[in-house]
Amino acid sequence: MSDVAAIKTTVDVREIAPRERHPLIFGTFGQLSPGEALLLINDHDPKPLYYQFQAESSGQFTWDYLENGPEVWRVRIGRNAR
Secondary structure, eight states: OTTSOEEEEEEEOTTSOHHHHHHHHHHHHHTOOTTEEEEEEESSOOHHHHHHHHHHHTTSEEEEEEEEOSSOEEEEEEEOOO
C-alpha cells in the first residue's frame, strides 16, 4: 500500500536499559524523512510510548501493530508524509 510508511531502520529495545529506550526511539524517529518508518521491537506493549508520541508529536506519526505479544511486540512507527 502506498500510504504505509516504508521501514528504514529497526530499533530493538529488548536489551536496552529502560531509561534509555524512549530517548533512543525518539532520536531515531527524528532522523526519519517524511514517509519513512522505524520498526520497534519490544518485550511488552509499548502503549506508554504511544501516549508520549501523542503528547509530543501529535499528527506527525503513524502507529501500526505488526505483532502484538505475548512475548514480542513489533510496531511500525512512521513519520507522516505531510
